[in-house]
Amino acid sequence: MTAVTVVFAALGLVTLVSAFLVVTSDQIVHAALWLVVTLGALAALYVLLAAELVAWVQVLIYVGSVVVLLLFALMLTRAPTGSGSATATANQPLAGVVAAAVTVALGAVMWAGFGGEVIDEDAIRIGTAERLGDAVFRTWVLPFEVLSVVLLAALVGAIVLTRRGDR
Amino acid sequence: MPLMLPLTVSCGLFGLGLYAVLARRHAVMVLLGVELMLNAVNLNLVAFDTWWADTLHTGQSLTLFVIALAAAEIGLGLAIVLVMFRTVGSADVDGQARLPDVLPDGGDEL
Amino acid sequence: MRRRESAPAVAITALLALCAAVVAFPRLGERTGPYGEPAGIRTTLVDGGDLLGVSVTFFVDHLSAVMLLLAAGVGLLVQIYSVAYLAGDARYRAYTTIIQLFLVAMATVVVADNLWMLLVGWEVMGLCSYLLISHHWELGPARAGAVKAFLLTRIGDLGLLVAIFAIGQTFGTYEISEVLSAMASPDAPDGLTWIGLLLVLAVVGKSAQFPLHTWLADAMPGPTPISALIHAATMVAAGVFLVARLYPVLAASAVTMTVLAVIACVTMLLAAMFALTSHDLKRVLAWSTVSQLAYMFAALSVGGYDAGIDHLLSHGAFKALLFLAAGSVAHAVGSTALAELGGLRAVMPWTFATATIGFAALAGVVPTVGFFSKDAVIEAAWHGIGHDAPVAPVVAALVLVVGLVTAVVTVAYAFRTWWKVFFAADPAAAARLAEARSATGRSYEAPPLMVGPLVVLAAASILLSLAMPLHPLTGLVTTVLVAAAGWFTWQTMAAGRDPADLLGPARRAFDRELAMDVAYDRAGTAARGAGDVVVATDRDILGFYPRATAWVAVTLSKGFTKAQSGNAQTYVTVLAVGALLLAGLVVVR
Numbered sequence: 001m002t003a004v005t006v007v008f009a010a011l012g013l014v015t016l017v018s019a020f021l022v023v024t025s026d027q028i029v030h031a032a033l034w035l036v037v038t039l040g041a042l043a044a045l046y047v048l049l050a051a052e053l054v055a056w057v058q059v060l061i062y063v064g065s066v067v068v069l070l071l072f073a074l075m076l077t078r079a080p081t082g083s084g085s086a087t088a089t090a091n092q093p094l095a096g097v098v099a100a101a102v103t104v105a106l107g108a109v110m111w112a113g114f115g116g117e118v119i120d121e122d123a124i125r126i127g128t129a130e131r132l133g134d135a136v137f138r139t140w141v142l143p144f145e146v147l148s149v150v151l152l153a154a155l156v157g158a159i160v161l162t163r164r165g166d167r
Numbered sequence: 168m169p170l171m172l173p174l175t176v177s178c179g180l181f182g183l184g185l186y187a188v189l190a191r192r193h194a195v196m197v198l199l200g201v202e203l204m205l206n207a208v209n210l211n212l213v214a215f216d217t218w219w220a221d222t223l224h225t226g227q228s229l230t231l232f233v234i235a236l237a238a239a240e241i242g243l244g245l246a247i248v249l250v251m252f253r254t255v256g257s258a259d260v261d262g263q264a265r266l267p268d269v270l271p272d273g274g275d276e277l
Numbered sequence: 278m279r280r281r282e283s284a285p286a287v288a289i290t291a292l293l294a295l296c297a298a299v300v301a302f303p304r305l306g307e308r309t310g311p312y313g314e315p316a317g318i319r320t321t322l323v324d325g326g327d328l329l330g331v332s333v334t335f336f337v338d339h340l341s342a343v344m345l346l347l348a349a350g351v352g353l354l355v356q357i358y359s360v361a362y363l364a365g366d367a368r369y370r371a372y373t374t375i376i377q378l379f380l381v382a383m384a385t386v387v388v389a390d391n392l393w394m395l396l397v398g399w400e401v402m403g404l405c406s407y408l409l410i411s412h413h414w415e416l417g418p419a420r421a422g423a424v425k426a427f428l429l430t431r432i433g434d435l436g437l438l439v440a441i442f443a444i445g446q447t448f449g450t451y452e453i454s455e456v457l458s459a460m461a462s463p464d465a466p467d468g469l470t471w472i473g474l475l476l477v478l479a480v481v482g483k484s485a486q487f488p489l490h491t492w493l494a495d496a497m498p499g500p501t502p503i504s505a506l507i508h509a510a511t512m513v514a515a516g517v518f519l520v521a522r523l524y525p526v527l528a529a530s531a532v533t534m535t536v537l538a539v540i541a542c543v544t545m546l547l548a549a550m551f552a553l554t555s556h557d558l559k560r561v562l563a564w565s566t567v568s569q570l571a572y573m574f575a576a577l578s579v580g581g582y583d584a585g586i587d588h589l590l591s592h593g594a595f596k597a598l599l600f601l602a603a604g605s606v607a608h609a610v611g612s613t614a615l616a617e618l619g620g621l622r623a624v625m626p627w628t629f630a631t632a633t634i635g636f637a638a639l640a641g642v643v644p645t646v647g648f649f650s651k652d653a654v655i656e657a658a659w660h661g662i663g664h665d666a667p668v669a670p671v672v673a674a675l676v677l678v679v680g681l682v683t684a685v686v687t688v689a690y691a692f693r694t695w696w697k698v699f700f701a702a703d704p705a706a707a708a709r710l711a712e713a714r715s716a717t718g719r720s721y722e723a724p725p726l727m728v729g730p731l732v733v734l735a736a737a738s739i740l741l742s743l744a745m746p747l748h749p750l751t752g753l754v755t756t757v758l759v760a761a762a763g764w765f766t767w768q769t770m771a772a773g774r775d776p777a778d779l780l781g782p783a784r785r786a787f788d789r790e791l792a793m794d795v796a797y798d799r800a801g802t803a804a805r806g807a808g809d810v811v812v813a814t815d816r817d818i819l820g821f822y823p824r825a826t827a828w829v830a831v832t833l834s835k836g837f838t839k840a841q842s843g844n845a846q847t848y849v850t851v852l853a854v855g856a857l858l859l860a861g862l863v864v865v866r
Contacts (some may be wrong), residue, residue: 002168004168005169005172006205007175008168008172009172012173012175012176012210013173013182015176015180016176016179016183018181018182019180019183019184019203020183021222022183022187022199022203023184023186023187023190023191023196023200023203028195028196031196031199031201032195034195035199035203035221035267035317036204037193038180038203038218039205039206040193042206042209042210043177045210045211045213046213047186049173049213049216049217050217051199051213051217051227053227053231054209054227054230054231054234057231058209058234061234061237061238062202062234062237064237065238066202066206066237066238066241068244069200069241070195070241070245072245072301073195073245073248074195074248076249077249077252077258086192088190088192089191089192089627089846091189091190091846091847092190094189094850095185095189095190095203096186096848097191098185098189098209098850098853098854098857099182099183099185099189099190100182101857102181102182102185102853102856102857103178103179103181103182103185105857105860105861106178106181106182107174107178107862110174110175110178111171114170114171114174115171116251117169117170117218118168118169118170119168119169119170119214119217119218120220120221121168123220124220125220125221125222125224127198127216127217127224127227128211129276131224132224132227132228132231135223135224135225135227136228136231137226139206139223139228140228140232142230144232146197147232147236148234150236150239150255151235151238151239153225154239154240154242154243155239155242157243157246158242158243158245158246159246161243161246161247161249161250162246162249162250185853188846188849189846189849189850189853190846196845259843260845260846
């Protein structure tokens with residue numbers, strides 16, 4: 001068991017615990033802040049998996065913009081954000097069972113498929129910006145362009161949706 | 168490092184996200200659940216990319232795309248929540264007006 | 278004004294009669310009897326094919342020709358007569374149009390080869406008789422009589438409808454000529470009793486035989502020329518025609534013919550008794566029609582096919598004559614009640630003379646047509662005892678005896694009516710008549726347009742004798758009987774007594790015509806009870822299944838409604854469970 005494994009396990013535990021706190025928190029702002037912890041820990045996991053660029057993007061986009069956007073939206077809606085503002089619905093017990101079942105099923109599938117596999121730390125290729133840029137702008141340039149159109153459409157859609165005035 | 172380690176974390180994240188989608192009342196919390204599920208997928212992609220030592224970095228490239236899509240999704244989702252709050256007055260996903268009973272008791276008119 | 282309105286009506290009817298004559302005359306006289314390959318002209322206008330079975334096809338033979346000429350002739354005379362009789366009537370135009378429709382319908386019945394076409398004509402006749410009987414619809418009895426006629430004939434129509442279905446099922450065709458061919462072939466189908474009985478039901482309704490006999494007498498509030506039309510040529514004659522047309526089908530079953538014979542015997546005597554006890558001229562004539570129709574059925578049932586048709590023809594002539602004469606009387610006096618009539622011999626000489634011939638024919642007095650045709654019926658019954666008749670000898674003997682007795686009763690009521698109408702037994706009535714005559718100064722005798730048809734029909738009542746067969750022995754017997762009955766009745770009348778009083782205490786029952794209407798009411802009540810049972814069955818037993826089906830569907834729908842809650846989370850949960858199940862399935866397999 002290498003040090004990387006130990007650190008990964010510890011950070012994975014942090015991720016899961018903070019994610020649990022996200023989904024069970026009864027205050028929406030707390031949930032958003034716990035989400036920051038989860039996403040940050042995930043970025044650390046990416047680093048451990050030698051995905052350098054992805055980790056930075058995770059921090060920049062998710063922690064930096066998505067969560068901020070989320071908090072922004074909460075403020076814009078002026079919805080109650082205090083204690084009890086994010087209670088669960090009557091669907092909760094069934095949801096718990098279904099989510100647990102899905103987790104177990106996914107885990108079982110993963111175990112069945114990749115149970116004994118090990119990541120060879122010596123053969124790892126580090127996902128630097130250079131290599132990923134190479135891949136994205138050579139091999140995956142067409143999906144990249146399509147994605148830019150999707151982003152533009154989402155941008156326009158969000159503006160149209162939230163625009164006030166006579167529709 | 169065993170491959171199952173990141174995969175297990177990913178499964179747990181996905182289950183938690185699904186729970187949030189299914190059980191939480193506030194629409195923003197539902198969106199948070201969706202984000203968690205997307206991140207679980209991302210973790211999977213990165214883990215497999217690393218395990219395979221892919222020279223094309225397919226997994227990591229796709230992860231970047233997913234992150235971009237997630238950003239777009241959360242932008243749109245929050246816009247919808249905003250409109251919903253404006254229109255309905257709350258952001259509860261189960262607070263919609265129940266569909267009316269369109270069926271009569273039936274059978275007696277025959 | 279009246280002339281301008283009536284001229285087209287008469288012209289159209291004359292045209293119809295001319296067409297009928299053109300069609301009928303070439304076929305006249307080809308008597309081939311009921312059995313064997315049908316001898317007649319078959320014309321197809323529209324072939325419905327095997328799919329529908331409804332074709333527009335015509336079949337004209339001797340029988341059709343006789344019926345056509347009778348209907349057209351009487352119809353034309355009635356139309357001419359009505360010009361004067363209904364002068365000033367507000368609904369004259371509708372009246373004449375319906376008469377024309379009536380004639381067309383009768384023509385359809387007698388020349389139709391397709392049974393469905395026959396049914397159409399048959400039903401249209403029922404409608405026309407309803408409309409014409411209720412011509413004076415402001416009078417309650419006219420309305421009631423029309424409704425009664427319609428409903429009672431409807432019972433018979435139902436029999437005809439089912440009989441047509443059965444014929445189509447048995448013979449595989451709805452063409453009368455093909456049915457007759459099938460009956461003439463060696464491999465004729467058997468088991469025709471039910472078809473025969475259904476046909477008997479049809480003619481019992483249409484021809485007012487027992488037990489559906491009351492409608493004809495109650496139809497008397499209609500205009501008198503209409504009575505002549507219905508009784509002589511069209512409506513009731515259609516029943517006799519149907520039996521004659523499908524004679525082999527009916528004669529194939531002894532049961533059917535026995536039933537027909539018994540019905541005819543009962544009707545014959547009963548109707549004659551009603552005629553004897555009746556207080557109204559038109560009612561006497563109506564009951565005599567029922568009685569004479571029964572003669573025809575009796576003749577047909579014992580195998581006297583030609584006798585039946587001959588009597589139909591002769592009865593058509595003299596009954597039309599009698600009704601038109603009664604119309605003249607009603608026109609002059611304004612009433613047909615026997616008590617208000619009397620002594621008309623002097624004031625209405627033409628009517629008296631023609632009506633005398635008519636009554637003589639009804640009674641069967643020697644030179645008239647009634648004598649010959651009634652003799653033919655008696656002879657047919659006598660012949661049927663010893664020979665190969667469709668019925669047992671006992672039944673033929675019954676027909677013979679009842680026929681003779683009825684002939685006697687017929688003489689009695691004919692003489693009684695004739696005497697009461699034309700000879701004033703009551704001096705007060707005669708005085709009243711003379712006073713009215715001198716006061717108004719107008720003639721009692723009917724106008725020429727009414728007398729003309731009377732004379733024509735009177736001539737026909739005598740001249741048609743030339744076409745009738747003569748049976749010397751039965752002729753002698755009936756002549757003796759007629760003479761004896763006539764002399765006896767005259768003696769009774771001369772003694773100032775009503776022959777009807779000879780019935781004694783039974784007279785009272787006959788006055789009410791044996792209260793058949795009460796029986797009808799009872800039958801109606803019973804039918805309504807049966808209907809209630811059917812309704813209850815339908816509602817509570819048959820209806821249970823659709824109701825239960827609906828209940829199950831609605832209950833299931835309510836369950837599904839719960840699924841359509843509008844809650845997106847529930848949907849997603851179900852989606853996740855479904856995905857899990859699918860994954861589980863993949864693993865298990």
